[in-house]
Amino acid sequence: MKRVFSGIKPTGDLHLGNYLGALKNWIPLQEEYECIYSIVDLHAMTMQYEPKELKENVFKIACNYLACGLNPDKSILMIQSQCPKHAELTWILNCLTPVSWLERVPTFKEKSLQMADNINMGLMDYPVLMTADIILYKAEFVPVGEDQLPHLELAREILRRFNARFGEVFPEIKDIIRKGSRVKGLDGSAKMGKSLDNCIYLHETPEEIWKKLSRAVTDPARIKRTDPGDPDKCNVYSFHQLFSDEQTQVEIADGCRSASIGCIDCKKILAKNMADELEPIRTKYNEFIQKPDFVYDVLTEGNKKANIIASNTMMEVYENIGINYRS
Numbered sequence: 582m583k584r585v586f587s588g589i590k591p592t593g594d595l596h597l598g599n600y601l602g603a604l605k606n607w608i609p610l611q612e613e614y615e616c617i618y619s620i621v622d623l624h625a626m627t628m629q630y631e632p633k634e635l636k637e638n639v640f641k642i643a644c645n646y647l648a649c650g651l652n653p654d655k656s657i658l659m660i661q662s663q664c665p666k667h668a669e670l671t672w673i674l675n676c677l678t679p680v681s682w683l684e685r686v687p688t689f690k691e692k693s694l695q696m697a698d699n700i701n702m703g704l705m706d707y708p709v710l711m712t713a714d715i716i717l718y719k720a721e722f723v724p725v726g727e728d729q730l731p732h733l734e735l736a737r738e739i740l741r742r743f744n745a746r747f748g749e750v751f752p753e754i755k756d757i758i759r760k761g762s763r764v765k766g767l768d769g770s771a772k773m774g775k776s777l778d779n780c781i782y783l784h785e786t787p788e789e790i791w792k793k794l795s796r797a798v799t800d801p802a803r804i805k806r807t808d809p810g811d812p813d814k815c816n817v818y819s820f821h822q823l824f825s826d827e828q829t830q831v832e833i834a835d836g837c838r839s840a841s842i843g844c845i846d847c848k849k850i851l852a853k854n855m856a857d858e859l860e861p862i863r864t865k866y867n868e869f870i871q872k873p874d875f876v877y878d879v880l881t882e883g884n885k886k887a888n889i890i891a892s893n894t895m896m897e898v899y900e901n902i903g904i905n906y907r908s
């Protein structure tokens with residue numbers, strides 16, 4: 582079975598971007614591939630964080646993974662830091678990666694502006710750690726949102742450099758990008774992200790979803806209720822394409838173009854469809870939150886399995902790079 586690897590940083594609650602760009606796409610892959618889904622806590626350390634919060638966030642993300650339908654009988658659910666070979670392989674890859682490659686990564690440039698007082702080495706090294714995360718398991722497929730594509734491109738370059746220098750240890754990696762892989766925030770411009778106040782979170786109640794959606798930006802040209810709108814320029818319509826059935830999408834698009842439906846009514850329909858899809862996740866999430874022993878057992882088991890695969894890969898790496906001193 583070919584392998585899939587992906588992960589989410591435990592930097593806060595999960596939002597619709599994480600759900601539509603990543604988690605929702607991970608579920609069906611469990612039927613076809615051996616999937617490793619990680620909570621990438623080492624990546625979270627590239628930003629300022631509180632140790633207690635990091636630990637809580639890891640637990641909450643694990644609950645979200647399970648609530649969304651990741652199945653520990655089919656997939657490996659693990660915590661990145663609990664397999665130290667991620668960090669070890671990162672060092673080896675660091676010694677192969679030119680600094681100039683990392684300096685031109687778009688997210689490094691963006692984050693450097695956002696956190697000008699904390700441009701740390703880890704922030705710059707993020708794509709190298711991400712490369713190690715994937716190739717440590719010889720994963721061939723990586724389901725991610727579009728924002729991660731530059732990182733994956735770099736990962737390919739790094740692994741090719743390793744293979745060219747030390748022998749063909751790692752397979753090529755391919756992204757798996759599905760519908761909804763670039764979710765904009767409620768402001769209708771920036772990417773939905775935890776660090777911006779533009780998210781709907783997975784655990785929000787129907788009332789909270791409505792409160793946020795009612796203020797979401799629509800087609801900016803539609804000022805009065807009687808103005809016809811353009812669904813293709815409306816971020817709320819792009820959510821309809823992800824949460825509403827095809828007939829509703831057609832009705833909403835026609836109604837918007839002819840101004841026979843107003844933005845408020847359009848949002849009300851969306852709010853209901855969104856809440857209906859998220860409700861079972863919220864319910865299960867609240868159940869898993871009450872069962873920390875079960876959740877930590879799942880992670881411990883996943884960590885064990887991940888360490889076995891990672892150790893096998895690293896034996897090959899040690900051999901090829903010349904540090905296998907064992908007899």
Ligand code: AQP
Binds near residue numbers: 597599601729
């Ligand atoms: N807006 C998004 N649209 C589509 N996919 C997204 N992902 C994140 N945001 C969107 C996908 O979620 C997975 C985990 O990404 P992450 O851990 O980097 O999450 P984040 O919310 O982007 O994290 P940050 O860095 O804490 O928030 P911001 O960006 O606000 O600084 C990935 O597969 C990603 O593609």
